[in-house]
Structures are given as structure tokens and as C-alpha cells.
Amino acid sequence: MNATQPIKIAILAMGGEGGGVLADWIVDLGEHNGYIAQTTSVPGVAQRTGATIYYVELYPEARAKADGGKPVLALMPLPGDVDLVLASELMEAGRAVQRGLVTQDRTTLIASTHRVYSIAEKSAMGDGRVDSQQLVNHANKAAKRFIRFDMAQAAEQAGSVISAVLFGALAGSGVLPFSRAQFEATVERGGVGVKPSLKAFGGAFEWVQSGSEADAPTAALPARAAPAPKDPQVRALVERVQREFPEFAHFLLLEGVRRLIDYQDVAYAGIYLDRMAKVHALQLNDGGRLVESTARHLALWMSYEDTARVAALKTRSTRFERVRSESSAKADQVVAINEYMHPRLQEICETLPGGIGRWLMNSGVPRRIVERMTQKGRVVQTSSVHGYLLLRCVAAAARWRRSTTRFAEENRFIEQWLERIAQTAAINPALALEIAECQRLVKGYSDTHVRGLRNYELVMGAAQRAGSALAPATLRELRDAALADEHGNKLRDVLARYALA
Amino acid sequence: MAERSFVEEVKKLRLGAGDIFSGEGILAVTKGLLESGVAYVAGYQGAPISHLMDVLADAQDILTEQGIRFENSASEATAAATLAASVNYPLRGAVTFKATVGTNVASDALANLASGGVTGGALIIVGEDYGEGSSIMQERSHAFAMKSQMWLLDPRPNLPSIVDAVKQGFDLSEASSTPVMLQLRIRACHVHGQFVASDNVPPKFTLKDAMESPQRDVSRIVLPPASFVHEQEKVKDRWPAAVRFIEERKLNEFFGDGTDDVGVIVQGGSYNTMMRALERLGLADVYGNSKVPLYVMNVAYPVIDSEVLRFCEGKRAVLLVEEGQPNFIEQNIATILRQAGVTAALHGKDMLPVAGEYTAAVLLKGAREFFERYGRVASLAVPAPVRKVIPLIEVPAAPVAAELPLPPLEDSVHARPPGFCTGCPERPIFSAMKLVERELGPHHISADIGCHLFSILPPFHLGNTTMGYGLGAAGAAALNVPAGKRAISMMGDGGFWHNGLTSGIANAVFNRSDNLTIVVDNNYTSATGGQDILSSKANNPTRSTGHEIEQAVRGVGVKWVKTMRRTYDVAGMRDLLRDALTTKEKGPKVLIAQSECMLNKQRREKPLVRKAVAEGQRVVREKFGIDSDTCTGDHSCIRLSGCPSLSIKPNPDPLRTDPIATVLDSCVGCGNCGDVSHAAVLCPSFYKAQVVSNPSGWDKLLERVRGAVIGWMQRGDAKRRERFAF
Secondary structure (H helix, E strand, O other), X not given: OOOOOOEEEEEEEEOOOOHHHHHHXXXXXXXOOOEEEEEEEOOHHHHOOOEEEEEEEEEEHHHHHHHOOOXXXXXXXXXXXXXXXXXXXXXXXXXXXXXXXXXXXXXXXXEEOOOOOOHHHHHOOOOOOOOHHHHHHHHHHHOOEEEEEOHHHHHHHHOOOHHHHHHHHHHHHOOOOOOHHHHHHHHHHHOOOHHHHHHHHHHHHHHXXXXXXXXXXXXXXXXXXXXXXXXXXXXXXXXXXHHHOOHHHHHXXXXXXXXXXXXXXXXXXXXXXXXXXXXXXXXXXXXXHHHHHHHHHHHHHXXXXXXXXXXXXXXXXXXXXXXHHHOOOOOOXXXXXXXXXXXXXXXXXXXXXXXXXXXXXXXXXXXXXXXXXOOOOEEEEXXXXXXXXXXXXXXXXXXXXXXXXXXXXXXXXXXXXXXXXXXXXXXXXXXXXXXXXXXXXXXXXXXXXXHHHHHHHHXXXXXXXXXXXXXXXXXXXXXXXXXXXXXXXXXXXXXXXXOOO | OOOOOOHHHHHHOOOOOOXXXXXXXXXXXXXXXXXXXXXXXXXXXXXXXXXXXXXXHXXXXXXXXXXXXXXXXXXXXXXXXXXXXXHHOOOOEEEEEEEOHHHHHHHHHHHHHHHHOOOOOEEEEEEEOOOOOOOOOOOOOHXXXXXXXXXEEOOOOOHXXXXXXXXXXXXXXXXXXXXXXXXXXXXXXXXXXXXXXXXXXXXXXXXXXXXXXXXXOXXXXXXXXXXXXXXXXXXXXXXXXXXXXXXXXXXXXXXXXXXXXEEEXXXXXXXXXXXXXXXXXXXXXXXXXXXXXXXXXXXXXXXXXXXXXXXXXXXXXXXXXXXXOOOXXXXXXXXXXXXXXXXXXXXXXOOOOOOOOOOHHHHXXXXXXXXXXXXXXXXXXXXXXXXXXXXXXXXXXXXXXXXOOOOOHHHOOOOOOOOOOOOXXXXXXXXXXXXXXXXXXXXXXXXXXXXXXXXXXOOOOOOOEEOOOOOOOHHHXXXXXXXXXXXXXXXXXXXXHHHHHHHHHHHHXXXXXXXXXXXXXXXXXXXXXXXXXXXXXXXXXXXXXXXXXXXXXXXXXXXXXXXXXXXXXXXXXXXXXXXHHHOOOOOOEEXXXXXXXXXXXXXXXXXXXXXXXXOOOOXXXXXXXXXXXXXXXXXXXXXXXXXXXXXEEOOOOOOOOOOEEEEOOOOOOOOHHHHHXXXXXXXXXXXXXXEEEOOOHHHHHHHHHHHHHHHXXXXXXXXXXXXXXX
């Protein structure tokens, strides 16, 4: 019996990513160059963002003629019996491995290393991303040869789509018995977006041919220039960091100082360092972890997001440039920027100078008028003179920020938190670290912020009741539970489980 | 229509004798119909046979030339009833729908058709949506063929076999006066291959002939006593005629060396996969030359006793490959063998899984077991069981840097459930529903079939049951007692016209329901590919469109009807929903949520916009974005949206670690993000950029003025910040 086998190719892609185009190209490539080709797929609901597999088999026509037979080609891949797997994204490459399509004895795996995050990763309340390196490791272990690079980026640079890059990488891999010219002729026959497709194809072809199979070496991070403050007051702060704190903490502390000067003023950054000095003075033998964690979280808490801050960030020239680049606007195009703002009574009172804010909050008719006026969200065009001035005025409220009710409130929380860290550190440094990390729960705006603060208080209340008997791991579990769902169900469960409710 | 053109595919329908047709399986079926002298075709769209409908819809000129009538049926029941034209007249007709859901809907008409029998060939092409990627319940169409006694073809999945099955199917139908079902699995529908075309054949007898000289035969009508006669005819006349035809035309195939005493019986549809399994076991080559005898049942029903007996005679054992359950064929063959006293052992669901798709891996495993049992392949070496002992090892002098075991891959590979496309107008409906849920608490939601069913998946998690196409409102029928909350039903425009108007809306009126039904109107049936229906906005030269759903709803007696003409208005949607759920007014409430399917809209508009920009016209493109310095990484916005273009990216802020939300380049600027952040009072990070291509003189002037004023202030601001920078 004849031993010639069809070439078996599986393409894993998500709906609308061009997996079908790629399969059609391979079929066309085969049919024009002496091969019998068959492809099939199961699009169905997968067309709408789901994952799907296209399967192609190629068989040499001359061989079939010589043997006097017609090959019976399969309609689905058999695990362990696939020569080539193309994956348009890294998790899909992982899925191919999971399904047993990638085997070390024969499978060449060509995959893009970029990530299209799954809905579970995206909708997590904190960081739900999977570790890309794990996916790479698994694929590396499973494949005979693993060709990979960021094809989304390559496609974008060429102004084309991922399928063209994959096609180029496939040609470059030399796994199929066709020449570069034959590959390119296929793209030309397709007739759609030929020029950018060929550019993307060529780039990928050469990249793979150059033999850089593994990841392109990540460019070493440019060493941060030593801080060179111009302002004498700022210089004093920088020198204080360098003098009073251990070196490992410099990076975060300087970032904190930078943030708080930008947020308020130099004096405010000074308060930050005063507070940090107290934490440092605890002199814990924990490898500096508490200092680092507190440095990070204290800076974030002290620069809590209020209306003035948002307005300040939105009116900067750097931000205007960023919007232009994120909207891929060309030089000859005009860009208008529209903000979606929804200030409510609460935020307005928090922005007004303390006394006026308190008065408005507790007033009768004026309060109701403002409430009525703020029922709907507003669109502010920052790129117009009118809108820009409006936001600049709001940003100017930072001047009296320290008199606002919000500031007093946040300050109270910060002091309590620092106090608790200090007290706990004396008994159990590991637990103190977990308390410091709990600041992560407080973030966002309006309802999100209210929810975060409520969770924070629940967790802190539990920690308070449990006292020093609380295991650090339990507190970490409570914190993770608070980030598990919006309704606080998980947190309630865990609190009940540890009898901390 | 779908805003897609099938011009290339339509050209293939014109191929003549000797031309090579190259394309998809379902398109080959379409060509096969034209080559068979079909007089009319009808059907209802749905994967995997939508393509057949779409191509025919675009091929009206060819159909007219050939004298063929093409009907976009209102439902599968309509399609099946259309075959009534073949009862009295020698007209060949074909209908198509997806199975088994379509067969379910069509079954009343099919049963009536099968009872009286047909004069002209009647072919029912069912796209079997079974196995991987299927969106429906896992059942077999086989049962419908058996219960109504229609013949079921299940050809080998290659284009020549499929086209042959179409032609033979008509002949078989006429030879036995019985409608014939042609079953195509999803991969067969989408398989790319080639076949040698023949000339198209115009129908000999036309619909016009039938209409102008009607014929009537009471014995063909399902009414006693004829109905009792039909039952006898089926078994005494039609069945034997079918068996004779199938034997004579050799519709079933025998392959391989007939001398071996073990063999395989396989349904045509599973042939390719089974051959691959045999090839892997070394029992066949890549051309299908098999060492073991094969009986390929291209006719799945009826089973031909004589062929089965011929194949099994003198064999020790046969393996039957029958996908899906129950194992109708296995039971049938067991009876045949038993009654004939044939001693061959029959294996099937004892070695292969009872349920589930027969993938290559599954068939390989089952075939291996069978052939190992009968000594045709050597058994795989079984690894010796490892006895667990505590090993005595010396403690290494220096700790070796051991390779850390990889954590399981399952942890890193997530499911990718289908969701709404970028810019889908249905997303804001469910965003609004989430917001109402926050105010009024959860409601019972009866879901329907269509893209809107994705609401049951993350991130929305909305929907309790789904009972079938158009049956969303019917699914909440029992929940009709005085209560503190109302039930909500979903329904698409497709489902509405399919049957929802009567089964759901009219039923709610008649039974004095107090519930809310939301009808999602995307301008056409979006989920199945954008086919026109009565309420379509498009101007269709061959169909009547523009019939408002609201009028139909009022016509059956609903008083509380509201139409939302722009679903992207999340706050407006939320307010209407709240109103519908809390109003004191009694009686059914219907909320019609209208906005065009974005997938199809983009297909139409993208090329137009590109053209306009190239021609130098002023074009405004809108795109959303998120400010990375104000986003705090809570992802509330994603949980209220799930848009593929709304994603996450690493936080550029050195102090923060949680990834921030980001809007990808694929954003179409539908406005949902902005409206959700307004309505849900989320966060001020969203912005909408309006990018003007080919700006007008006024645009440029305004830009210069703004640049001067704002730029001046920004420079001053930057200078102040620069002073304190380090």
C-alpha cells in the first residue's frame, strides 16, 4: 500500500479573524500547484467572537494519478496526526496543544504571541490575565518546532491583517512544498488588499527565514536617568528619599513624590515622605516588603481621583497628543475630543471649598436644584475653547482641595490605615503587609468607589475584630474575595466561613 | 438583503457539462438542484444551509430563465408545506432548513406530505447541526424519517457524492412516491471540493401548467378513509419500490476485500472519518483501498435487508458506525440478522460511545478495540502498572536546579463563549437590563433563539430558559399570575415573524398576560446571515418589506407598545424598561428595540466611507477611547458591555498593577461605551474622538483658533509642571 500521506493543517482562530481567508489561500495555493485540496470548518456561532478550527488537507495530484486513486481526505483533525498548526493568537495556540493537535514528533506550530483577552480575563475586578509565558512554555514543550512572534503588531505595521502574516510565516517555515513566488501568486489571485497583504507576508517570511524562532529578545529597559530636579524644594525631597530610605524603595518613593507634586504641591509630597518615614522607622526584617507596598499604596491613596484631578489630566497637551495617536488620526485630519462626564451632587460638593460644599450638601432648595440638574450625564468637548475652559476651571479647584469634605474624609481613612499598619507590624509584620495591600480595594469613581470603600471597611472591620490572631493568608483570601464579584457574594461567604461576619 | 453579494457563487450556477465546479458542499447542492430539473425551491435560513438560500436569492435571474420559483418561506413549516405542489403534479421541488430544529417545526407538514405521497420528486435538504460548534439541542433527524416513512440519504462527504445524492434523491422520490430527506452534516456543508458539472435542466412541467390546469385526487388527501389506505401503501407499495430502486441504482456501496470475516458498516456521512481511522490502523490506504470489507450506507433509512444480509453472511463480526442516539440502525440491523439467523456478532454502541460526535479520535479508539478483539491489529502494549514504593535515594550533595513542572494548561486556556459583535445594537439592551436589575432586582427572563441569546453568557448572565425559535414570549406563558414582578421575554424580529406574533404576542393578549416582551428588531434576520423579512428596511426588488412590527403587534390587540428607535441610548432604554416593568397599566407590554445589525451595516458602509474619503469628501469617523491615567482598572465598563473592542492592557502607571481598560482599533464608535458610562455613572475615563477626514475650510479655521487658544494655555501649564519635574 502507498505510504504517501496528505499534508494535514489545522488553523485555530477566533471568529472574524481571517482564519477562513487563510484556509482558502492554502487551498488555492495547493490547487494551483499540483495538489488536491480540501478544507472545512464549523463556523456556526463561533463566527461571533468564539474560537473555531479550520482544517485543510493537501495531497499531491501526480502521486494520486500514478497510483490510480482518489485520496479520501478527512474533515477534522485527528489528535497526534497534524503536520502544521497555525494559531492567530497565543491562547488559541494553547488550545491547539490542549486538544492534542500539537505533537513533538511532527507538528510545526506557527502562532502569534499577542493576546486577545478572554471575557473572563477582561471582566475580572482586578487582574485576571493568564500568564502568557505558561502558554509559550506548554506550546514549546509540545511542538516539534514553534515559530512565534507578535503578528498583530506585524500586521498593523504593514497595514494588513494577521492572516497575511501567518501566511508569510508559513511560507518562511518551509514546511509546505511551495516556493515564495507560489505563495505570493496566491495572495495576488485573492485580489483583495493585495499590496498590504504582500508587505505583511514578506515581513513575516523574512523574519522566519532569518531563523529567529524564539521570541525576539526584549529590548532591555532603558535605564532610568538619575533624577535631576531643577526646583530646590523638589531637590530637597529627592535627596531626602535618597538619604533616609534604603535603595530598593527609591524607585517607588520617587514615583510617589512625583505623583503627589503633580497632584497637589511640593508640601503635599513632603507629607507623603513624613508618613513613609514612620513606616520605615518600624524597622521590620521583612526584606523591605512593607515599605515598598506602603510606598505604592499610600501614594495612590493620597492622589485619590476627584473631579479636579480628572479635569487636570484631561486638559493636558500630552493627553491631546495621546488621543490623536490612539485614534490613528493622520496629520491632515482634525480631531475633536468629547468627554463623557457625569458629576453628581456628591462630586460637586466635594469639589467646592469645604464650607460651601458642606452648606450645599445640607441645604434644601439649592441642593434639590443641583440634584435635578445633574440627573443626566454630560458630554464636554475638551477640544473646543468653551469645553476646555470649563475643565480648566474645574481643575483649578485643586487649589482648595485640602479644605474639601472629601479630603478630610480620605485623610481620616489614610491615617487609620497607617495606624493599623504600624500597630499590626509590631505584632505580625506579614499581617501588616496584607493590611497595606488592602488599599487596592479602594478605587474608581462614584458607585465603584462606594463599593470599593464598603468592601475595604468590611475587610478592615473583620481584621479589627479578629485582631492579631488573624492569619495573613486569611486576610489575603478576604481581599481576593472582595475582588471576586460586584455583589459581594464571595466576600460574604468567606467572612461567614471564618466566622468574621 | 444581507449587504453581501454572492455574485461569484452565482456564476458557478451557470457552469455547463464538463466544467469543473470548485466550491463549498452546500453550493454544490444548489447546482445539483438546477441540474435535476427542479421547478421550485423553498426554505428557511439557518446554519449550515443559509448559504444555499443566500445564493438562490441572488440568482433570481438564472432561476427566472430556468422557470424556477424560489420562496423565502416564513418558517420551516411553510417550506415543508410548499412541497404540496409535488403531490398532484409532476413538479420537482426542494426545500431546505437546519435540523433538527427545522425538522421539528416542519414535522406536521412533512407528516401530511409523507402520508399522501408525491407525484413529482420532493427533496428535503436538512443541514444537520450536530457536534462541535452546534448551537442547538443534540438530536437526530433520523427519527423524523422513520416516523413519517420518508427516505433518508446520508451521502459520503465529497462533492461528487453529494451532487449525485441530490439527483438520485429526486429519482428515488418519484420511483417510490415518497418525499426524500437529504441529510448533510455541518462539515459536509462547508467542505471545499470539486465536481464535474452538467448542464442545467429546466423543469419539463411548470408551475404555470399546474396553476392553469389544476388536478385533484381525493385519495392523496389525509382524511379518512384515505389516511388508513396511505399507511398500508407506505409499507406495501412505496417501501418495496424504494428498496428495489436503491438496490438497482446501487446507492449503497461495498468497498474492500470481501473475503475477510470481519467488516464495517458505516453511514455515508461518517465514511471519510472512518477511513482515516482505518488508515491509521494500517487497514486501509489513503485512497480508501481497505483490507477489511466496508458497507457504506448512503441511504440511512430504509435499511436494505438484502444488502445487510449479503454483507454479514459468513462474517464473524461487524462493527456498525452510527453517530448519535438512539441507535436506530443498530436496532434495525440486529433484528434483520436475528430473524435471518445470521450469526455474525454485531458491534456498535458497545465499542463506540452511545452519545456525542464521532470525531476521528473517537472512531480510531472504537475501531482499534474492534480490530484488536478480532485479531486484525496487534494490541498496544499496556504499560506495566507501577507499584508505589518509597524510593531509597541518596540526598544529592548539592541541590540541583530542578525544572519546575508546568502548571496544568487548563488553567491558562479559557473558554471563548460567543458574544455580541463590536457595535452590536443588542448589547445596550442588555446593559440597560443590568441597570434596571440594580434598581428593581432580578426578573425571570424567558430567552429566545438569536444573537440575543448570548445574553445568558458572560458578562451579562441574563436569561432563564429558551424553548425554541420565536417562543420567547410563549416560554413565559405560565408565569401569568398576580405578582410583585413581571416576567420578561425576549424575541428577535426573525422569531417574531416565524411564529412569535401568534405563539407569543397574540397568546399573551388572549390569555390576559401582564408580562413584558422585548422584540429585538435589527432590520433583518441577523443571526442567520442578514436575510430579509417582512419588517426589513431594505428595498428588495423581489420581496415586500417595510411592514412594521409595531403595527402587527397593535393589530393583534396589544395596547402598551413602545418602540425604541436607537438602542444605543442606554439611559432611554433603561427608562423604558423600568416603565414597562412598573406601569400600573394591565395587559401585555411590548417593547420594540430597533437598530441595524452592525456586522451587516459595516459590510455595507465601510467600502462607501473608504470611497468617500478617497474622493475628498468630508467624513467624520468616531472612535471611543479610555484615558489610561484616569482608568483605575475596575473593569465595570467591561462587565456592562463585553464588546470585543473593549479590552484591557498593562497599566502604564508604575504605581498601579491592575490592567486598565482600553478601546481597540476595531471600535466602530457605536456610542454604547459613552452611554453606559453615563447611565451607570461609571467613570470619566471614556472619551469619544471624532476624526474628520478632508476637513472643510470652517473645520480648519476652527482648529487653528482652538489650537492657538488652548495651545497657549497648555504650554503655560506644561511649563509650570516642568518646573517641578525630575
